[in-house]
Amino acid sequence: MKTTRKIVEIDEELCNGCGECLPNCAEGAISIVDGKARLKADKLCDGLGACLGHCPMGALKIIERVADEFDEDAVHHELETMKQAEAAPAPAMGCGCPGANVTTLKPHGGCPGSRAATLSPKAQPAHSHAPVESNLGHWPVKLRLVPADAPFLRGAEVIVAADCAPVALPDFHARMAGKVVLIACPKFDDPDPYIQKLAQMMRHSGVKKVQVLRMEVPCCTGLSHLVRQAAALAGNNVPVEDLVIARTGEVQAAQTPRTLF
Structure with a gap:
């Protein structure tokens, strides 16, 4: 039965899919679908x-708004369905995509990007532990610490x-050769x-190009959004490349992500 009552509304333009709301919804009414938080059903939300x-x-x-009445049985x-799904063993990996066989991720609730997981690194040749020269050519590297008018x-x-990219990307130092890195x-x-500072950098320092290196987890899409927002604010058509x-x-x-901010 439908009635006019209080209920949660999710603004998809603002949502970055971080999943922080999931463990704080005792009714299990919210899920992450296509990188956005969604209300599973009106009857699951107590408002x-x-x-x-x-x-x-x-x-x-x-x-x-008008919505289905809150249903405690539902x-x-x-x-119970969520509990059973979490307890169920992960399905066996088939021959399919080799990349899918490398890692088995078991969600533990909360933010999708913060879920604990055990990864299986690919075997490295014996010589892979030889010292690698650093390609870092400036300091600092934290975006919040770098002046907008830094000479470099x-x-x-x-x-x-x-922040996580240098740990996950094997050839990070090779990619940053001759470039300025901001973390x-x-x-x-x-x-x-960050948006304001990046816009100043693009506007006044003659930045040629910006490459975003972000992780695959939903909450990391925010990095792409803020860089593109800064580029739009700078107004000088600095090209932005987005790599996941x-x-x-x-x-x-x-x-290309939609602008959130």
Whole structure:
């Protein structure tokens, strides 16, 4: 039966898919679908808003609209289904994609990008532990610490990398040769100062190109969004390339994300 009542509304433009709301919804009413938080069914949401204060993007709010009545029996069934799914063994990997056989990830709830997982690194040749020369040509590297008018930015090609990228990407130092590297975390850092600083860099330092190196986890898409927002704010058509790094180290071009900020 439908009635006018309070219920959670999710703003997809603001949501970055981090999943922080999931463990704070006791009814299991929210899931991550295609990188966005979604309400599974109106009847699973009690409208009390326990998940609201845990969204770093402010994408959740309580509204009043016509919706199915809250159903405690449906909630109980949903929670049992979730419990069984989490306890079920992972399906056996078939011959298919070799990349899919390298790692087995078992979710433990919460943010998809923070879920504990055991990875199986590929075997390395014996000589792979030989010393590698650093290609770092400037300091500092944390975006929040780099002045917008730093001399090394003038006419540079810039890599804006997620904090986790250097750990996951085997050839990170090879890729950064001759480039300026800026490290940031889109999940825990405030994006607005980053947008303003990057826009200043692009506008005043003659930056030639920006390459975003971000992880495959949903919350890391925020890095692409803030770089592209900065490029739009700078207004000088600095090209932005978006690369996604799998936790197993593979790299692929990403689709151009929509602007969130």
